[in-house]
Amino acid sequence: MRRIGVFCCWxxxxxxxxxDVPRLAMEALNLPxxxxxxxxxxxxxxxxxxxxxxxxxxxxxxxVVVAACSPRIHEATFRQTLERAGLNPYLLVMxxxxxxxxxxxxxxPERAFAKALALVRGAAAKAARTEPLAxxxxxxxxxxLVIGGGIAGIQAALDIADAxxxxxxxxxxxxxxxxxxxxxxxxxxxxxxxxxxxxKMVAVAQHPRIRLFTYAEVVGLKGFLGNFEVxxxxxxxxxxxxKCTGCGACWAKCPARVPNEYNLGLDRRKAIYVPFPQAVxxxxxxxxxxxxxxxxxRCGVCQKVCPVGAIDYAEEDREWQERVGxxxxxxxxxLFEWAEAYGEYGYGRYPDVITGLQFExxxxxxxxxxxxxxxxxxxxxxxxxxxxxxVGSRDEAKGREYCSRVCCxxxxxxxxxxxxxxxxxEVFVFYIDVRTAGKAxxxxxxxxxxxxxxxxxxxVARIYPEGNRLRVVGTDTLLGRPVEVPADLVVLATxxxxxxxxxxxxxxxxxxxxxxxxxxxxHPKLRPVEAGTAGIFLAGTCQGPKDIPDTVAQGSAxxxxxxxLLVREEIAYEPTVAMVDQTRCTGCGKCRAVCPFKAxxxxxxxxxxxxxxxxxxxxxxxxxxxxxxxxxxxxxxxGVIDLKGFTxxxxxxxxxxxxx
Amino acid sequence: xxxxxxxxxxxxxxxxxxSGQPVQQCYQCGKCTAGCPAASFxxxxxHQVIHLVQLGLEEVVLSCRAIWxxxxxxxxxxxxxxxxxxxxxxxxxxxxxxxxxxxxxxxAALFADLFLDSVRRHGRLxxxxxxxxxxxxxxxxxxxxxxxxxxxxxxxxxxxxxxxKGVEEVRxxxxxxxxxxxxxxx
Numbered sequence: 142m143r144r145i146g147v148f149c150c151w152x153x154x155x156x157x158x159x160x161d162v163p164r165l166a167m168e169a170l171n172l173p174x175x176x177x178x179x180x181x182x183x184x185x186x187x188x189x190x191x192x193x194x195x196x197x198x199x200x201x202x203x204x205v206v207v208a209a210c211s212p213r214i215h216e217a218t219f220r221q222t223l224e225r226a227g228l229n230p231y232l233l234v235m236x237x238x239x240x241x242x243x244x245x246x247x248x249x250p251e252r253a254f255a256k257a258l259a260l261v262r263g264a265a266a267k268a269a270r271t272e273p274l275a276x277x278x279x280x281x282x283x284x285x286l287v288i289g290g291g292i293a294g295i296q297a298a299l300d301i302a303d304a305x306x307x308x309x310x311x312x313x314x315x316x317x318x319x320x321x322x323x324x325x326x327x328x329x330x331x332x333x334x335x336x337x338x339x340x341k342m343v344a345v346a347q348h349p350r351i352r353l354f355t356y357a358e359v360v361g362l363k364g365f366l367g368n369f370e371v372x373x374x375x376x377x378x379x380x381x382x383x384k385c386t387g388c389g390a391c392w393a394k395c396p397a398r399v400p401n402e403y404n405l406g407l408d409r410r411k412a413i414y415v416p417f418p419q420a421v422x423x424x425x426x427x428x429x430x431x432x433x434x435x436x437x438x439r440c441g442v443c444q445k446v447c448p449v450g451a452i453d454y455a456e457e458d459r460e461w462q463e464r465v466g467x468x469x470x471x472x473x474x475x476l477f478e479w480a481e482a483y484g485e486y487g488y489g490r491y492p493d494v495i496t497g498l499q500f501e502x503x504x505x506x507x508x509x510x511x512x513x514x515x516x517x518x519x520x521x522x523x524x525x526x527x528x529x530x531x532v533g534s535r536d537e538a539k540g541r542e543y544c545s546r547v548c549c550x551x552x553x554x555x556x557x558x559x560x561x562x563x564x565x566x567e568v569f570v571f572y573i574d575v576r577t578a579g580k581a582x583x584x585x586x587x588x589x590x591x592x593x594x595x596x597x598x599x600x601v602a603r604i605y606p607e608g609n610r611l612r613v614v615g616t617d618t619l620l621g622r623p624v625e626v627p628a629d630l631v632v633l634a635t636x637x638x639x640x641x642x643x644x645x646x647x648x649x650x651x652x653x654x655x656x657x658x659x660x661x662x663x664h665p666k667l668r669p670v671e672a673g674t675a676g677i678f679l680a681g682t683c684q685g686p687k688d689i690p691d692t693v694a695q696g697s698a699x700x701x702x703x704x705x706l707l708v709r710e711e712i713a714y715e716p717t718v719a720m721v722d723q724t725r726c727t728g729c730g731k732c733r734a735v736c737p738f739k740a741x742x743x744x745x746x747x748x749x750x751x752x753x754x755x756x757x758x759x760x761x762x763x764x765x766x767x768x769x770x771x772x773x774x775x776x777x778x779x780g781v782i783d784l785k786g787f788t789x790x791x792x793x794x795x796x797x798x799x800x801x
Numbered sequence: 802x803x804x805x806x807x808x809x810x811x812x813x814x815x816x817x818x819x820s821g822q823p824v825q826q827c828y829q830c831g832k833c834t835a836g837c838p839a840a841s842f843x844x845x846x847x848h849q850v851i852h853l854v855q856l857g858l859e860e861v862v863l864s865c866r867a868i869w870x871x872x873x874x875x876x877x878x879x880x881x882x883x884x885x886x887x888x889x890x891x892x893x894x895x896x897x898x899x900x901x902x903x904x905x906x907x908x909a910a911l912f913a914d915l916f917l918d919s920v921r922r923h924g925r926l927x928x929x930x931x932x933x934x935x936x937x938x939x940x941x942x943x944x945x946x947x948x949x950x951x952x953x954x955x956x957x958x959x960x961x962x963x964x965x966k967g968v969e970e971v972r973x974x975x976x977x978x979x980x981x982x983x984x985x986x987x
Binding site: 525575590620626 | 810
């Protein structure tokens with residue numbers, strides 16, 4: 142017979158103000174296997190815990206029920222108490238008589254008491270069937286994978302590498318740098334984006350502990366926290382970067398011209414190209430979708446002019462596996478595709494209606510106009526520039542409910558830049574609200590207004606051409622009057638959406654996405670850089686719209702989490718995981734299908750069935766990955782999976798005691 | 802439909818300069834309007850007047866009634882979080898409206914003219930004269946006449962103009978003010 146102790150907490154007046162706690166303790170003494178019971182004002186306090194420690198020793202208890210608050214609050218506390226008392230911490234069962242009882246039934250103390258007693262009865266029945274559990278350990282592969290080479294990935298990679306661990310940085314574009322390197326100036330300090338981001342790109346390339354893979358993708362991930370196996374695909378560059386000197390002869394002679402994605406289609410590049418002069422690595426790749434050697438089967442100009450014979454049309458995509466202990470996802474964002482969604486702004490037919498990122502390229506000295514803000518249609522300097530905020534943000538009808546957070550500030554910056562660069566220019570900003578939540582942001586916004594930017598509260602209803610200008614129709618809701626602005630250039634503050642392919646990557650990694658398609662963090666406040674899957678961390682705009690300071694902070698935060706993991710030789714996992722009785726498992730795989738954590742695999746094992754030993758396919762739980770959710774125990778048609786600490790036997794006993 | 806274009810900046814800058822107030826800094830919180838005792842009699846509320854200036858809608862703002870309804874109580878100025886002296890801007894706008902002749906037809910402007918003219922001529926206000934001229938100018942001479950009898954009987958309203966010693970000095974003040982104004986904007 143087990144000897145269970147029941148400890149009833151008053152929680153001040155939270156429980157004690159509703160039910161008679163001493164009576165609860167007294168009644169508990171009549172339950173099977175209960176050898177001792179008592180009550181106390183605050184069981185979680187130091188004297189309360191001492192009470193438990195002493196009672197365990199004096200009454201030789203081998204199981205403990207604490208009737209108090211939710212296990213989410215104090216289960217960990219009382220497990221430690223049991224450890225101090227010399228008991229296995231998993232011999233504790235909490236009966237939640239606060240959240241589940243007195244908080245919800247303060248008006249009916251008599252029935253609340255009956256319910257509290259029933260909860261204690263259930264907990265005691267379970268306690269009589271608990272078993273000691275031990276946390277296991279797993280070794281850690283001390284190396285990290287960072288997916289995405291924008292500023293978030295760069296920051297995370299540098300921080301992890303600086304802490305002494307090897308980093309694999311995988312970027313799908315031909316260069317790292319992401320969106321930040323495309324920007325002209327950054328708000329609110331107006332420092333040049335290239336000046337602060339290109340040195341970091343170079344630092345990544347030169348770091349002895351960072352292995353950089355550009356033009357490469359992550360196509361597979363197996364394993365678990367501390368022990369992942371990642372499959373990387375290196376897309377064929379068609380240029381041997383070992384031989385290439387980056388001399389530029391190939392792209393000078395290449396005859397194929399295609400819209401340049403790095404200038405957002407504002408100019409053209411060649412089919413063999415380096416995205417921009419400061420690219421890292423600063424060596425070209427061949428864009429096979431546009432290269433004449435691939436589209437027409439003949440050309441070969443680059444191969445002819447290359448002085449070192451680096452061009453290799455026959456190169457193929459290559460895939461291989463690497464082992465890592467942790468993964469940082471930093472895949473960033475794309476701009477909302479406004480043209481399809483906003484017919485009222487011309488479906489993208491008017492060349493002088495551009496996006497904020499296109500404006501950045503126009504204002505950028507390294508951009509297609511050398512930093513001159515001109516109209517894409519005729520190259521004229523615009524006199525009146527209209528900015529339209531919240532395009533693809535805060536617009537439920539267009540399927541984008543959220544605020545993109547950066548547009549108010551970059552629009553204020555653009556307005557300021559127009560007024561600074563073009564004398565006599567007039568700037569109108571149509572807005573819904575101006576959100577400037579950041580250090581020195583409001584001050585910058587005021588600065589833009591003082592420079593003369595006219596802010597008009599209201600959404601633009603329509604943009605249409607009038608001669609070679611544009612007419613912008615909106616309402617000034619502060620005046621309560623419709624307004625029209627004849628404009629030379631219209632800049633749309635397009636919002637952020639998850640980077641293309643985020644869904645596919647989430648599927649590969651086994652991570653969740655939020656309702657908008659951004660990577661879902663484990664807890665919105667307390668675990669903002671962890672994905673739901675252990676060992677995978679999030680940095681930057683892949684998790685949600687954010688500006689550069691927040692992105693960099695999150696990159697460093699994710700790195701700190703990774704380093705905290707990699708410094709350990711091995712990691713302990715919770716022992717409350719699923720366990721398969723392999724002698725009775727039929728290998729049907731239903732459990733694997735319902736596991737959200739990819740913790741179950743079908744393996745071939747020597748299994749003893751009766752006296753015979755046979756080789757069979759059976760399910761096996763990886764304790765490092767299992768989160769103890771219990772899905773598999775329900776799905777198993779043979780009923781041979783049990784969750785340790787919540788076994789079928791324990792739960793049935795608890796339910797029986799509650800109901801019978 | 803208001804069309805916003807062209808010369809907006811120039812007007813806003815001029816008002817800022819004349820009033821010494823950073824007009825563009827207003828972020829339209831509406832606190833001036835919320836505290837204004839006359840706002841409900843205005844066609845544009847005080848914050849809208851500022852907004853019209855920001856947008857450079859000169860004709861709209863100079864011909865609006867609001868700037869004349871303003872009583873210069875300075876509550877707006879005391880409360881503005883952007884430290885803009887709204888009442889000061891109202892002053893400037895009234896002055897500009899006068900110079901452009903846009904004050905004609907505004908009853909408040911007419912009242913101010915009659916009031917000051919009485920002070921200029923007598924050295925201080927002659928209420929009965931002001932009342933009479935106001936009645937005649939607005940075409941409703943008998944509207945408030947019934948009040949006059951009682952006021953006269955209680956000796957609150959004098960029949961004869963007041964006489965003070967420094968009439969000539971007061972006139973000099975008026976002449977000096979006119980000279981200054983001309984010098985500034987002539």
